[in-house]
Amino acid sequence: MRLPALAFAFVTLSATPVLAADGAKTFLLQCKSCHAAKSSLMGPALTGVAGAKIAGRADFAYSAGLKAKAGTWSDANLEAYLAAPTKFAPGSRMPQGVANPADRVAVIGYLKTLK
Numbered sequence: 001m002r003l004p005a006l007a008f009a010f011v012t013l014s015a016t017p018v019l020a021a022d023g024a025k026t027f028l029l030q031c032k033s034c035h036a037a038k039s040s041l042m043g044p045a046l047t048g049v050a051g052a053k054i055a056g057r058a059d060f061a062y063s064a065g066l067k068a069k070a071g072t073w074s075d076a077n078l079e080a081y082l083a084a085p086t087k088f089a090p091g092s093r094m095p096q097g098v099a100n101p102a103d104r105v106a107v108i109g110y111l112k113t114l115k
């Protein structure tokens, strides 16, 4: 089988730069409605959350499910929580995470900039 046209298309495509997943944009679209700069009834503030104690803020009333989790927000825990919040912490009041793995990695990168 000869596929010269396809081969040419492949070379052309691989020359275009790959678009980096944008964590700030994902946060704006999927998180900010509940996570503002200050904790509210909708959700806790996320400043400094990367590396912090899980359910550790004094200014937010966490669910028993999230409070029952020991440890800190390591990359692995953030990944697991954002992949499936109520699987990571049954009873968590956060209804959904980020379905797309690349967007999840990008948004975790963005959380680290919230200081």
Ligand code: HEC
Pocket (backbone or CB within 6 Å): 026, 027, 030, 031, 032, 033, 034, 035, 042, 043, 044, 046, 049, 053, 054, 055, 056, 057, 061, 062, 063, 064, 065, 066, 073, 082, 091, 092, 093, 094, 095, 096, 097, 098, 107, 111
């Ligand atoms: C509908 C509102 C809502 C949306 C949208 C939402 N969250 Fe949440 N989030 C919450 C609530 C409520 C909690 C506290 C959960 C609990 O107590 O079980 C929480 C908790 C968290 C925590 C743990 C905070 C801590 O102090 O331990 C992280 C991290 C987090 N959310 C990240 C995100 C990210 C990233 C997004 C966007 C992809 C997002 N959330 C979208 C409501 C939301």
